[in-house]
Amino acid sequence: MSLALHRQASPRLWLHLIGSMQAVDAHGNSLLPRTRKARAVLAILALASPKPVTRARITALLWSRREREQARGSLRQCIHELQGLLQALGPGVLEADREQLRLTEEAVWIDLRQTESVGGVLLEDLGGLDPAFDAWLEAEQALLAAPVRTEAPAARGVRLGVRPLRLLGVEDDTPEDRALTDGLGHEIAAALSRFRWIGCLSPSALWDSATEPEADYALDGTVRRAGPLVRVALRLQDMRSAGEVVWARNFDFEATDLLGLQDAIAAETAAQVEPELLLREGARAASRVARAPTAHDLTLAAIPGILRLERDVFARAGRMLSEAVRLAPEHVPSHSWFAYWHVMAVGQGWEIDPGAAMARAGELAERAVTLDPSDARALTVAGHVRSFLDRQVEEAVALHERALALNPALPLAWMMSGLAHCYRGEHVEAIRRIERARRLSPFDPHAFFFDMALMMPHLLLGEYERAALLGRLTAQLKPGFSSSWKALLSALGHLRRTAEAVEVRSRLLALEPDFTISEAIRRSPLLRPADLARFAEGLRLGGLPE
Secondary structure, three states: OOHHHHOOOOOOEEEEOEOOOEEEOOOOOEOOOOOHHHHHHHHHHHHHOOOOEEHHHHHHHHOOOOOHHHHHHHHHHHHHHHHHHHHHHOOOOEEEOOOEEEEOHHHEEEHHHOHHHOOOOEOOOOOOOOHHHHHHHHHHHHHHHOOOOOOOHHHHOEEEEEOOOEEEOOOOOOHHHHHHHHHHHHHHHHHHHOOOOEEEEOOOOOOOOOOOOOOOEEEEEEEEEEOOEEEEEEEEEEHHHOOEEEEEEEEEEEOOOHHHHHHHHHHHHHHHHHHHHHHHHHHHHHHHHOOOOOHHHHHHHHHHHHHHOOHHHHHHHHHHHHHHHHHOOOOHHHHHHHHHHHHHHHHHOOOOOHHHHHHHHHHHHHHHHHHOOOOHHHHHHHHHHHHHHOOOHHHHHHHHHHHHHHOOOOHHHHHHHHHHHHHOOOHHHHHHHHHHHHHHOOOOOOHHHHHHHHHHHHHHOOOHHHHHHHHHHHHHHOOOOHHHHHHHHHHHHHHOOHHHHHHHHHHHHHHOOOOOHHHHHHHOOOOOHHHHHHHHHHHHHOOOOO
């Protein structure tokens, strides 16, 4: 295809990203950078154009294994090379300041903007530069390989049917029996419907195998009485996998306060079923991402990668969420989970520019709440951003309370609200709330986070043995979660467990080589000086360098 076909009066730089990368001026003279890293910088800016890209983002992709200052120095060299090549085109092609870079849209022609030019492999000659860049490029190539579908209403969530519960072991059911089975089914449906992405179909006496509405999942169960004792057995089936049972739970209790028991069973059921759906739908969405991804698909596929806390997988999850936000600016879960992703990245010490990541997390969380002020998950993530990153604990507590009022069956909200209370020194209340999260969903994908959160108030109350026990448990569940090693090291330091502290310190520094006591103090959201001093002193006794 002739370059002249698409040349206009205004563009001064023509970029071809399909196939082997090309960069030419109006006369066809090559302006392709000499070094491959500089070419990659130009390609990253082109794919983002006209939006700017932060320097931190570029260094994270191209120099992921280097120290921050060394990476920024290498980026400066690439920028110098690009500016030298582009200066003949006049000002305004490449805009650069201390924080970000941008290609001016009207000055640059890019083949991807021309639908007829897309028919090859994106940047096929730029592989092997850096593991982070390779993973990013793979994701970009997959997105380009198939047309992007618009978001259909049915793709925004799952349909879950709650069937009427069956009473076993009685010949003639009583009004009390019917009240229990009918009431419990409706309470479970109501609790599940508070999760915005679950479309819940309530129980109906008309449902049977012939007339039951089509649903992705079905939840049913039985109730059995033996004198004052009642057993409720529930199971969740995946109707798209031939009715495979993917979750089951028995509840045993005495039939005293039936209304209170219905509330408790409904809350625990919803709290445990929702993360099971998230992970299962995430695995299902991952198979669609390479073909024709929607924002919903990308978000679901990213969630397991966030929770694995393996750096390369985590980075790929971030790229998928970034693309989801780009594809659907009105999609609340994409913004909320991407904000959460940034919080975890800062906590892990994986951000080259934590300040920029914190600002981005705040923007995403605020956008999610603006889009849907009644989304409990969006509210509690926004609260965690306010407390953990911005130190605005009072605002965070208010957001968490609203989230819990909207959905008291959301374990994440109980845990994050507990952390907010811990940050402001209310450790007994923090323990109560975090324990509530653990009871609601004892095998939650966030269980490692719940246990780490519980360590902090116990540590700050001087209950070092309890904190250490929780730390060892968290380390076994999620050895890549650096926050658990920090709290465990502090507890062991106070306990004078020198030998164990040496091993824990080694594991921590393997995850965050530059972590020090001063860095711990700088990043800590604890507001009370006495709490911060106790935490830091434990790290000092554990041998962490100043």
